[in-house]
Amino acid sequence: MSLTRKRILVTGGAGFLGSHLCERLLRDGHDVLCVDNYFTGRKDNILHLMEHPHFEVMRHDVTWPLYVEVDEIFNLACPASPVHYQFDPVQTTKTSVIGAINMLGLAKRVGAKIMQASTSEVYGDPTVHPQTEEYRGNVNPLGPRACYDEGKRCAETLFFDYYRQHKTAIKVARIFNTYGPRMHPNDGRVVSNFIVQALRGEDITLYGDGMQTRAFCYVDDLIEGFIRLMATGPEVTGPINIGNPHEIPVRELAERVIALTGARSKIVHRPLPQDDPLQRCPDISMARSVLGWEPKVDLETGLTRATAYFRQLLADSGQIADR
Numbered sequence: 001m002s003l004t005r006k007r008i009l010v011t012g013g014a015g016f017l018g019s020h021l022c023e024r025l026l027r028d029g030h031d032v033l034c035v036d037n038y039f040t041g042r043k044d045n046i047l048h049l050m051e052h053p054h055f056e057v058m059r060h061d062v063t064w065p066l067y068v069e070v071d072e073i074f075n076l077a078c079p080a081s082p083v084h085y086q087f088d089p090v091q092t093t094k095t096s097v098i099g100a101i102n103m104l105g106l107a108k109r110v111g112a113k114i115m116q117a118s119t120s121e122v123y124g125d126p127t128v129h130p131q132t133e134e135y136r137g138n139v140n141p142l143g144p145r146a147c148y149d150e151g152k153r154c155a156e157t158l159f160f161d162y163y164r165q166h167k168t169a170i171k172v173a174r175i176f177n178t179y180g181p182r183m184h185p186n187d188g189r190v191v192s193n194f195i196v197q198a199l200r201g202e203d204i205t206l207y208g209d210g211m212q213t214r215a216f217c218y219v220d221d222l223i224e225g226f227i228r229l230m231a232t233g234p235e236v237t238g239p240i241n242i243g244n245p246h247e248i249p250v251r252e253l254a255e256r257v258i259a260l261t262g263a264r265s266k267i268v269h270r271p272l273p274q275d276d277p278l279q280r281c282p283d284i285s286m287a288r289s290v291l292g293w294e295p296k297v298d299l300e301t302g303l304t305r306a307t308a309y310f311r312q313l314l315a316d317s318g319q320i321a322d323r
Protein backbone atom coordinates (compact mmCIF):
# COMPACT_ATOMS: atom_id res chain seq x y z
CA MET A 1 0.00 0.00 0.00
CA SER A 2 1.26 3.47 -0.89
CA LEU A 3 2.35 5.53 2.13
CA THR A 4 0.72 8.59 0.61
CA ARG A 5 -2.61 6.88 -0.15
CA LYS A 6 -5.45 8.64 1.62
CA ARG A 7 -9.01 7.46 2.28
CA ILE A 8 -11.17 10.10 0.64
CA LEU A 9 -14.95 10.51 0.79
CA VAL A 10 -16.70 12.24 -2.11
CA THR A 11 -20.36 13.01 -1.42
CA GLY A 12 -22.35 13.51 -4.62
CA GLY A 13 -19.67 11.33 -6.26
CA ALA A 14 -22.00 9.97 -8.96
CA GLY A 15 -22.84 13.46 -10.20
CA PHE A 16 -21.19 15.53 -12.90
CA LEU A 17 -18.34 17.08 -10.88
CA GLY A 18 -18.19 14.25 -8.34
CA SER A 19 -17.51 11.57 -10.95
CA HIS A 20 -14.61 13.56 -12.42
CA LEU A 21 -13.24 14.14 -8.93
CA CYS A 22 -13.44 10.41 -8.04
CA GLU A 23 -11.62 9.58 -11.27
CA ARG A 24 -8.86 12.10 -10.56
CA LEU A 25 -8.40 10.95 -6.94
CA LEU A 26 -8.10 7.31 -8.04
CA ARG A 27 -5.57 8.36 -10.67
CA ASP A 28 -3.61 10.10 -7.92
CA GLY A 29 -3.46 6.79 -6.02
CA HIS A 30 -6.09 7.27 -3.30
CA ASP A 31 -8.85 5.11 -1.82
CA VAL A 32 -12.16 6.68 -2.83
CA LEU A 33 -15.53 6.24 -1.16
CA CYS A 34 -18.31 7.65 -3.35
CA VAL A 35 -21.55 8.42 -1.52
CA ASP A 36 -24.67 9.38 -3.47
CA ASN A 37 -28.46 9.06 -3.34
CA TYR A 38 -28.69 9.22 -7.17
CA PHE A 39 -31.14 12.13 -7.14
CA THR A 40 -29.36 13.80 -10.07
CA GLY A 41 -26.30 11.54 -10.28
CA ARG A 42 -26.13 8.39 -12.37
CA LYS A 43 -24.40 5.04 -12.04
CA ASP A 44 -23.37 5.48 -15.68
CA ASN A 45 -21.07 8.33 -14.59
CA ILE A 46 -19.03 5.97 -12.41
CA LEU A 47 -19.55 2.64 -14.19
CA HIS A 48 -16.01 2.75 -15.56
CA LEU A 49 -14.62 3.03 -12.01
CA MET A 50 -16.61 0.16 -10.48
CA GLU A 51 -13.93 -2.49 -11.03
CA HIS A 52 -11.18 -0.29 -9.61
CA PRO A 53 -9.81 -2.00 -6.47
CA HIS A 54 -9.62 1.30 -4.58
CA PHE A 55 -13.12 2.52 -5.44
CA GLU A 56 -16.20 1.92 -3.30
CA VAL A 57 -19.76 3.19 -3.73
CA MET A 58 -22.44 3.64 -1.09
CA ARG A 59 -26.06 4.63 -1.75
CA HIS A 60 -26.74 7.07 1.05
CA ASP A 61 -28.52 10.37 1.62
CA VAL A 62 -26.30 12.94 3.37
CA THR A 63 -29.27 14.24 5.36
CA TRP A 64 -28.68 11.11 7.47
CA PRO A 65 -25.55 10.67 9.59
CA LEU A 66 -22.71 8.67 8.11
CA TYR A 67 -20.16 6.66 10.10
CA VAL A 68 -17.01 5.91 8.12
CA GLU A 69 -13.28 6.39 8.67
CA VAL A 70 -11.68 8.78 6.18
CA ASP A 71 -8.83 11.30 5.95
CA GLU A 72 -10.49 13.84 3.65
CA ILE A 73 -14.05 14.75 2.65
CA PHE A 74 -15.19 16.57 -0.49
CA ASN A 75 -18.82 17.57 0.18
CA LEU A 76 -20.47 17.90 -3.23
CA ALA A 77 -23.87 16.33 -2.57
CA CYS A 78 -26.57 18.76 -3.71
CA PRO A 79 -28.50 19.18 -6.96
CA ALA A 80 -26.88 22.05 -8.90
CA SER A 81 -29.23 22.81 -11.77
CA PRO A 82 -32.03 25.32 -11.07
CA VAL A 83 -34.59 22.88 -12.52
CA HIS A 84 -33.52 20.12 -10.16
CA TYR A 85 -32.93 22.14 -7.00
CA GLN A 86 -36.33 23.81 -7.38
CA PHE A 87 -38.09 20.45 -7.93
CA ASP A 88 -38.08 19.72 -4.17
CA PRO A 89 -36.83 22.94 -2.54
CA VAL A 90 -37.27 21.70 1.03
CA GLN A 91 -35.09 18.68 0.30
CA THR A 92 -32.52 21.02 -1.35
CA THR A 93 -32.20 23.10 1.82
CA LYS A 94 -32.04 19.94 3.94
CA THR A 95 -29.30 18.51 1.74
CA SER A 96 -27.19 21.67 2.03
CA VAL A 97 -27.77 22.38 5.71
CA ILE A 98 -28.30 19.00 7.37
CA GLY A 99 -25.84 17.46 4.90
CA ALA A 100 -23.20 20.00 5.98
CA ILE A 101 -23.90 19.32 9.67
CA ASN A 102 -23.56 15.57 9.15
CA MET A 103 -20.37 15.82 7.10
CA LEU A 104 -18.81 18.37 9.46
CA GLY A 105 -19.73 16.11 12.38
CA LEU A 106 -17.99 13.25 10.61
CA ALA A 107 -14.92 15.42 9.88
CA LYS A 108 -14.78 16.47 13.53
CA ARG A 109 -15.08 12.90 14.84
CA VAL A 110 -12.36 11.43 12.61
CA GLY A 111 -10.19 14.57 12.33
CA ALA A 112 -10.59 14.77 8.55
CA LYS A 113 -10.03 17.80 6.31
CA ILE A 114 -13.28 18.81 4.63
CA MET A 115 -14.00 20.86 1.51
CA GLN A 116 -17.41 22.35 0.77
CA ALA A 117 -18.59 22.75 -2.82
CA SER A 118 -20.10 26.19 -2.38
CA THR A 119 -21.24 28.37 -5.23
CA SER A 120 -21.22 31.75 -6.93
CA GLU A 121 -24.95 31.74 -6.08
CA VAL A 122 -23.99 32.98 -2.61
CA TYR A 123 -23.47 36.34 -4.40
CA GLY A 124 -27.06 36.24 -5.75
CA ASP A 125 -27.73 38.88 -8.43
CA PRO A 126 -24.46 40.71 -7.78
CA THR A 127 -24.04 44.46 -7.51
CA VAL A 128 -20.23 44.10 -7.42
CA HIS A 129 -18.60 42.94 -10.63
CA PRO A 130 -16.53 40.81 -11.02
CA GLN A 131 -17.28 39.09 -7.72
CA THR A 132 -14.55 39.02 -5.11
CA GLU A 133 -14.67 36.81 -2.03
CA GLU A 134 -15.27 39.79 0.29
CA TYR A 135 -18.51 40.68 -1.48
CA ARG A 136 -21.42 39.63 0.75
CA GLY A 137 -23.91 39.18 -2.02
CA ASN A 138 -27.41 40.19 -3.03
CA VAL A 139 -29.60 37.11 -2.53
CA ASN A 140 -33.39 37.19 -2.46
CA PRO A 141 -34.14 34.97 0.57
CA LEU A 142 -37.76 34.46 -0.49
CA GLY A 143 -37.50 33.59 -4.17
CA PRO A 144 -37.42 30.24 -5.99
CA ARG A 145 -33.59 30.13 -6.01
CA ALA A 146 -33.35 30.74 -2.26
CA CYS A 147 -33.50 27.05 -1.27
CA TYR A 148 -30.18 26.63 -3.04
CA ASP A 149 -28.57 30.04 -2.42
CA GLU A 150 -29.50 30.31 1.24
CA GLY A 151 -28.85 26.60 1.84
CA LYS A 152 -25.31 27.06 0.50
CA ARG A 153 -24.85 30.28 2.49
CA CYS A 154 -25.92 28.52 5.68
CA ALA A 155 -23.55 25.64 4.87
CA GLU A 156 -20.69 28.15 4.62
CA THR A 157 -21.71 29.56 8.03
CA LEU A 158 -21.62 26.06 9.50
CA PHE A 159 -18.19 25.42 8.03
CA PHE A 160 -16.79 28.57 9.64
CA ASP A 161 -18.50 27.82 12.97
CA TYR A 162 -16.96 24.32 13.03
CA TYR A 163 -13.62 25.93 12.20
CA ARG A 164 -13.86 28.46 15.05
CA GLN A 165 -15.59 26.21 17.58
CA HIS A 166 -13.97 22.81 16.89
CA LYS A 167 -10.82 23.70 14.92
CA THR A 168 -12.08 21.55 12.04
CA ALA A 169 -9.80 21.81 8.98
CA ILE A 170 -12.18 23.42 6.48
CA LYS A 171 -11.91 24.57 2.87
CA VAL A 172 -14.70 26.44 1.10
CA ALA A 173 -14.64 26.61 -2.72
CA ARG A 174 -17.07 28.99 -4.44
CA ILE A 175 -17.64 27.34 -7.79
CA PHE A 176 -18.73 29.36 -10.82
CA ASN A 177 -20.61 27.82 -13.79
CA THR A 178 -18.76 24.68 -14.78
CA TYR A 179 -19.49 22.41 -17.74
CA GLY A 180 -18.20 19.33 -19.51
CA PRO A 181 -18.84 15.66 -20.21
CA ARG A 182 -21.24 13.84 -17.81
CA MET A 183 -23.53 16.79 -17.23
CA HIS A 184 -27.00 15.28 -17.29
CA PRO A 185 -28.49 15.78 -20.79
CA ASN A 186 -31.81 16.91 -19.26
CA ASP A 187 -30.44 18.78 -16.31
CA GLY A 188 -31.60 22.15 -17.59
CA ARG A 189 -28.32 24.03 -17.29
CA VAL A 190 -27.47 26.25 -20.18
CA VAL A 191 -24.45 24.49 -21.71
CA SER A 192 -26.04 21.03 -21.74
CA ASN A 193 -29.40 22.45 -22.90
CA PHE A 194 -27.90 24.34 -25.85
CA ILE A 195 -25.65 21.50 -27.02
CA VAL A 196 -28.37 18.85 -26.75
CA GLN A 197 -30.91 21.10 -28.50
CA ALA A 198 -28.42 21.84 -31.29
CA LEU A 199 -27.53 18.18 -31.79
CA ARG A 200 -31.21 17.23 -31.98
CA GLY A 201 -31.86 20.09 -34.42
CA GLU A 202 -34.34 21.63 -31.96
CA ASP A 203 -34.83 25.33 -31.19
CA ILE A 204 -32.28 26.84 -28.81
CA THR A 205 -34.16 28.24 -25.79
CA LEU A 206 -32.65 31.59 -24.84
CA TYR A 207 -34.11 33.00 -21.64
CA GLY A 208 -34.73 36.76 -21.66
CA ASP A 209 -32.80 38.78 -24.22
CA GLY A 210 -29.68 36.66 -23.68
CA MET A 211 -27.62 39.67 -22.59
CA GLN A 212 -27.20 38.26 -19.06
CA THR A 213 -23.61 37.10 -18.65
CA ARG A 214 -21.91 33.98 -17.30
CA ALA A 215 -18.29 32.78 -17.28
CA PHE A 216 -17.86 29.07 -18.05
CA CYS A 217 -15.15 26.86 -16.58
CA TYR A 218 -14.21 23.48 -18.06
CA VAL A 219 -14.52 20.61 -15.58
CA ASP A 220 -10.85 19.49 -15.66
CA ASP A 221 -9.72 22.99 -14.65
CA LEU A 222 -12.16 23.06 -11.77
CA ILE A 223 -11.06 19.64 -10.46
CA GLU A 224 -7.43 20.81 -10.49
CA GLY A 225 -8.55 23.77 -8.36
CA PHE A 226 -10.24 21.40 -5.86
CA ILE A 227 -7.10 19.26 -5.57
CA ARG A 228 -4.89 22.29 -4.97
CA LEU A 229 -7.27 23.73 -2.40
CA MET A 230 -7.48 20.48 -0.43
CA ALA A 231 -3.65 20.26 -0.45
CA THR A 232 -3.24 23.62 1.31
CA GLY A 233 -2.32 23.93 4.98
CA PRO A 234 -4.78 24.70 7.80
CA GLU A 235 -4.29 28.47 7.39
CA VAL A 236 -6.15 28.33 4.06
CA THR A 237 -9.89 28.03 4.66
CA GLY A 238 -11.29 30.04 1.76
CA PRO A 239 -13.84 31.00 0.72
CA ILE A 240 -12.07 31.02 -2.60
CA ASN A 241 -13.57 31.60 -6.04
CA ILE A 242 -12.87 28.86 -8.58
CA GLY A 243 -14.07 29.57 -12.08
CA ASN A 244 -13.07 30.89 -15.47
CA PRO A 245 -13.10 34.71 -15.71
CA HIS A 246 -13.87 34.71 -19.45
CA GLU A 247 -17.32 36.33 -19.30
CA ILE A 248 -19.79 36.21 -22.20
CA PRO A 249 -23.47 36.98 -22.77
CA VAL A 250 -25.58 33.82 -22.82
CA ARG A 251 -26.66 34.80 -26.37
CA GLU A 252 -23.05 34.44 -27.50
CA LEU A 253 -22.92 30.95 -26.03
CA ALA A 254 -25.98 30.01 -28.11
CA GLU A 255 -24.34 31.38 -31.27
CA ARG A 256 -21.08 29.56 -30.56
CA VAL A 257 -22.86 26.25 -29.97
CA ILE A 258 -24.79 26.62 -33.24
CA ALA A 259 -21.57 27.39 -35.13
CA LEU A 260 -19.66 24.54 -33.47
CA THR A 261 -22.31 21.88 -34.10
CA GLY A 262 -23.27 23.14 -37.56
CA ALA A 263 -26.89 22.93 -36.40
CA ARG A 264 -29.79 24.51 -38.27
CA SER A 265 -31.48 25.34 -34.94
CA LYS A 266 -33.20 28.69 -34.48
CA ILE A 267 -32.81 30.76 -31.34
CA VAL A 268 -36.19 31.20 -29.61
CA HIS A 269 -36.77 33.43 -26.60
CA ARG A 270 -38.35 32.28 -23.35
CA PRO A 271 -39.09 34.41 -20.27
CA LEU A 272 -36.13 35.10 -17.99
CA PRO A 273 -36.66 33.05 -14.80
CA GLN A 274 -37.26 35.00 -11.57
CA ASP A 275 -34.06 36.18 -9.82
CA ASP A 276 -31.86 35.01 -12.72
CA PRO A 277 -28.59 36.92 -12.08
CA LEU A 278 -27.93 39.52 -14.79
CA GLN A 279 -24.16 39.24 -14.62
CA ARG A 280 -21.68 36.83 -13.12
CA CYS A 281 -17.91 36.59 -13.36
CA PRO A 282 -15.34 35.48 -10.80
CA ASP A 283 -12.42 37.53 -9.61
CA ILE A 284 -9.85 34.73 -9.29
CA SER A 285 -6.94 36.78 -7.91
CA MET A 286 -7.06 34.78 -4.69
CA ALA A 287 -6.99 31.40 -6.47
CA ARG A 288 -4.07 32.65 -8.56
CA SER A 289 -2.03 33.81 -5.56
CA VAL A 290 -2.96 31.19 -2.93
CA LEU A 291 -3.30 28.09 -5.14
CA GLY A 292 -1.15 29.10 -8.11
CA TRP A 293 -4.22 28.11 -10.14
CA GLU A 294 -5.93 29.46 -13.19
CA PRO A 295 -8.03 27.80 -15.88
CA LYS A 296 -6.22 26.43 -18.93
CA VAL A 297 -9.02 25.18 -21.21
CA ASP A 298 -10.58 27.83 -23.44
CA LEU A 299 -14.30 27.85 -24.26
CA GLU A 300 -13.87 26.57 -27.83
CA THR A 301 -11.86 23.53 -26.67
CA GLY A 302 -14.18 22.81 -23.76
CA LEU A 303 -17.33 23.10 -25.85
CA THR A 304 -15.82 20.82 -28.49
CA ARG A 305 -15.14 18.14 -25.85
CA ALA A 306 -18.58 18.52 -24.26
CA THR A 307 -20.23 18.33 -27.69
CA ALA A 308 -18.36 15.11 -28.53
CA TYR A 309 -19.66 13.61 -25.27
CA PHE A 310 -23.29 14.57 -25.89
CA ARG A 311 -23.12 13.48 -29.53
CA GLN A 312 -22.02 10.01 -28.45
CA LEU A 313 -24.61 9.86 -25.65
CA LEU A 314 -27.46 10.82 -27.97
CA ALA A 315 -26.23 8.46 -30.69
CA ASP A 316 -26.01 5.55 -28.20
CA SER A 317 -29.62 6.14 -27.15
CA GLY A 318 -30.77 6.44 -30.78
CA GLN A 319 -31.75 10.11 -30.43
CA ILE A 320 -29.51 11.30 -33.28
CA ALA A 321 -27.68 9.60 -36.12
CA ASP A 322 -24.04 8.76 -35.28
CA ARG A 323 -21.75 10.97 -37.35
Ligand code: NAD
Nearest residue numbers: 012014015016017037038039040041061062077078080178
Ligand atom coordinates in the same frame (compact mmCIF):
# COMPACT_ATOMS: atom_id res chain seq x y z
P1 NAD B 1 -24.93 17.14 -10.00
O1 NAD B 1 -26.39 17.35 -9.80
O2 NAD B 1 -24.47 16.44 -11.22
O3 NAD B 1 -24.30 16.37 -8.75
C1 NAD B 1 -24.81 16.41 -7.46
C2 NAD B 1 -24.77 15.00 -6.88
O4 NAD B 1 -25.25 15.02 -5.53
C3 NAD B 1 -25.66 14.02 -7.65
O5 NAD B 1 -24.95 12.85 -7.91
C4 NAD B 1 -26.82 13.79 -6.71
O6 NAD B 1 -27.45 12.54 -6.88
C5 NAD B 1 -26.14 13.92 -5.35
N1 NAD B 1 -27.06 14.27 -4.26
C6 NAD B 1 -28.02 15.23 -4.25
N2 NAD B 1 -28.64 15.24 -3.06
C7 NAD B 1 -28.04 14.29 -2.29
C8 NAD B 1 -28.24 13.82 -0.97
N3 NAD B 1 -29.19 14.34 -0.18
N4 NAD B 1 -27.46 12.80 -0.51
C9 NAD B 1 -26.51 12.25 -1.31
N5 NAD B 1 -26.28 12.65 -2.58
C10 NAD B 1 -27.04 13.65 -3.06
O7 NAD B 1 -24.26 18.58 -9.88
P2 NAD B 1 -22.73 19.05 -10.03
O8 NAD B 1 -22.69 20.06 -11.08
O9 NAD B 1 -21.84 17.87 -10.12
O10 NAD B 1 -22.51 19.81 -8.64
C11 NAD B 1 -21.77 19.24 -7.58
C12 NAD B 1 -21.63 20.24 -6.47
O11 NAD B 1 -20.98 21.41 -6.93
C13 NAD B 1 -22.98 20.70 -5.88
O12 NAD B 1 -22.86 20.83 -4.49
C14 NAD B 1 -23.19 22.05 -6.52
O13 NAD B 1 -23.97 22.89 -5.71
C15 NAD B 1 -21.76 22.55 -6.66
N6 NAD B 1 -21.66 23.54 -7.75
C16 NAD B 1 -21.64 23.14 -9.06
C17 NAD B 1 -21.56 24.11 -10.06
C18 NAD B 1 -21.51 23.74 -11.52
O14 NAD B 1 -21.48 24.64 -12.35
N7 NAD B 1 -21.44 22.48 -11.91
C19 NAD B 1 -21.52 25.48 -9.72
C20 NAD B 1 -21.57 25.83 -8.38
C21 NAD B 1 -21.62 24.86 -7.40
Ligand code: UDP
Nearest residue numbers: 082188189190191193205206207212250276
Ligand atom coordinates in the same frame (compact mmCIF):
# COMPACT_ATOMS: atom_id res chain seq x y z
N1 UDP C 1 -30.45 29.78 -19.84
C1 UDP C 1 -30.97 29.96 -21.11
N2 UDP C 1 -31.51 28.88 -21.73
C2 UDP C 1 -31.56 27.65 -21.19
C3 UDP C 1 -31.01 27.46 -19.89
C4 UDP C 1 -30.48 28.55 -19.25
O1 UDP C 1 -30.94 31.06 -21.66
O2 UDP C 1 -32.06 26.73 -21.86
C5 UDP C 1 -29.84 30.93 -19.14
C6 UDP C 1 -30.33 31.16 -17.71
O3 UDP C 1 -31.49 31.98 -17.71
C7 UDP C 1 -29.13 31.86 -17.10
C8 UDP C 1 -27.94 31.22 -17.81
O4 UDP C 1 -28.45 30.66 -19.00
O5 UDP C 1 -29.15 33.23 -17.38
C9 UDP C 1 -27.24 30.15 -16.98
O6 UDP C 1 -28.23 29.24 -16.54
P1 UDP C 1 -27.88 27.91 -15.74
O7 UDP C 1 -29.19 27.29 -15.36
O8 UDP C 1 -26.93 27.09 -16.53
O9 UDP C 1 -27.08 28.37 -14.46
P2 UDP C 1 -27.20 29.60 -13.43
O10 UDP C 1 -25.95 30.34 -13.63
O11 UDP C 1 -28.40 30.44 -13.75
O12 UDP C 1 -27.32 28.93 -12.12
